[in-house]
Amino acid sequence: MKIIMGGTYDPVHLGHLRCALELSELLADKTEKGSNVHLLPCYNPVHRGEPGASSAQRVEMLERATEGEPRLIVDQREILRQGPSYTVDTLKAMRQQYGVDEPIALVLGTDAFNQFASWHQWLEIPTLAHIIVLNRPGWPLTATGELAELVESKRVEKIERLFECGAGYILPLELSLLDISSSKVRSSIANGRSARYLVSDVVWRYICDNQLYGYQD
Template identity: 50%
Template sequence: MHVIYGGTFDPVHHGHLRLAIELCDRLGVDRVHLLPCHIPPHRGDTGASAAQRLRLLSLAVAGEPRLVVDDRELRRGGASYTADTLRHLRRELGPETPLAMVVGTDAFAGFYRWREWVEIPALAHIVVVRRPGPGLTPDSAPARLLAERRVGSPQALHEVPAGRILELNPPWLDISATGIRERIAAGRSPRYLLPDAVWSEIRQLGLYGACPEGNF
């Protein structure tokens, strides 16, 4: 099964990385593909450029063969729409290979606002990772979709190419990219919230208001 975990990764942190490793273990796959988006259609501008976010992500996963960076959305350019990405992947993988995409409960709650969202279950499975906060609104389109397509085990995703939804509740590291950006901008160190190599590169590039000589 091919598993993709997309996001802005602005910047990548230990919460992202720990979740990706948990996904490998729980879904029974050899690797998870991390897809940084080029222009996120559902949020404002990123704090770092696409190339800078890709560089930070590559540094973060260096030496971990189970985490693979996929830069297809950056190479494609323009707004990053999930349905387009899944179609590209489906053409590469063929019609029979199981394909799964990972989203948090907060993102899945707004799933009905995604472009061509009704087409997505035909292209891939959906793995919904439970996050702190309110769950799905009862009788909302995402809640109905989950009720119709929910499966109880990761094995069910390996059996067919697409169309099923699995909920996972892995241990959650309460780290946010927003909080890291705010901490850096305030002149406080985010060390141990993200890999040291990532923090070093952020300082070197002066990202998020970091001072190259400070914030150690």
């Protein structure tokens, strides 16, 4: 199974990393092969403004943060493709690479999933991948309209179901998510506060050394 966690990673924080590691461990319990998690930074986010760090800087922070952890893979396919980072295009490329039978799962927090119906060609995404919806603190799942109908028709309750086919299921999942966001990290730094322990030490050093997000000595 291919697990992908997309995002701007501006910057990557401990909530991202802990979530990805727990998910990898959970899936390893279900299959002898285990499952790595692909951390997939976008090049040009279409649902927010320009990132505060460049593509190269965001990739560098991800690589430093995941060094020594083989279960977490920095996947640069959207960075290398450039242009608008539409998830449906990424999944189509992965299907060409891995075939139609390989299970692929897209991981989204409830905050992102609640806006899923506004995504580019969103109804095509469940034909290309399963969707794992992680409960994010302060963001209950509030699907309405067509999105609610999609959840009702595709929802499963057991993670083992994701191994049955390549795509098509929606799995709500509870993990020990940390209440950290990249916007909180950026805001703390911009207001002259430390972001240490919100991000890993290597990422914090990188932010300080490169004076990102308004950091000043």
